[in-house]
Amino acid sequence: MLRYLERAGLVVPRRAQSGYRLYGIRELNQLRSLAELRQVFGVEIGELAFALRLRREPALRAAVDTWLAGTDAVDGLPAPGWVEWEQRKHERLLAA
Amino acid sequence: MLRYLERAGLVVPRRAQSGYRLYGIRELNQLRSLAELRQVFGVEIGELAFALRLRREPALRAAVDTWLAGTDAVDGLPAPGWVEWEQRKHERLLAA
DNA sequence: GCAACCTTAGCACGATCGTGTCAAGCTTGA
DNA sequence: TCAAGCTTGACACGATCGTGCTAAGGTTGC
Secondary structure, three states, X not given: OHHHHHHOOOOOOEEOOOOOEEOOHHHHHHHHHHXXXXXXXXXXXXXXXXXXXXXXXXXXXXXXXXXXXXXXXXXXXXXXXXXXXXXXXXXXXXXX | OHHHHHHOOOOOOEEOOOOOEXXXXXXXXXXXXXXXXXXXXXXXXXXXXXXXXXHHOXXXXXXXXXXXXXXXXXOOOOOOHHHHXXXXXXXXXXXX
């Protein structure tokens, strides 16, 4: 389990010269609050790792933000007839 | 596949009275850029859904931000001896 | 009215997740 | 030196992901 979290980059302990993992209070706190996050919000490990990626890769963050902006941008609009019409047309073309 | 994305809350088309899904240009754009996100950045569907959750649930966002702040906060510190010692002690106690 | 298309529900199936356990070897402390 | 404890690598195993397909039935357009 600890090695799994380490591979995910979430809780990475220091190493002694011998290679032993050194879990300090910092890591213990991370482990405790991670368990809380999972229990309270149902956050998966991969999801938290993704949030970490978002924070470390600005390009990814920008791309995701852009995508999400397009998602909930104009949500309450009534469907204009032409959209429905366009939709039919595109559906036909979607065979490709 | 489309129904899967819909259940994930990522691409949710309007519905006709009959129940038919109405995919307009907006949804087609979402689908296209979603495919690009996945291909370019290796983003999984669940991960994007999580980013959406982050944007919609402020409490979750705050909790995750706090956790991440603790993760990469003081990363370059040399290990003080007492941390190593504490680590031993806590390890003994971790049998519980 | 009928063919073509949509709906949901459900099963299948390989891939990955999350976790545990076992084997073989290196480290450490008394 | 020797037992206890750590390391990595590997396998196992249920659960979920991502995707496709089929079945049974409603909608639509000609």
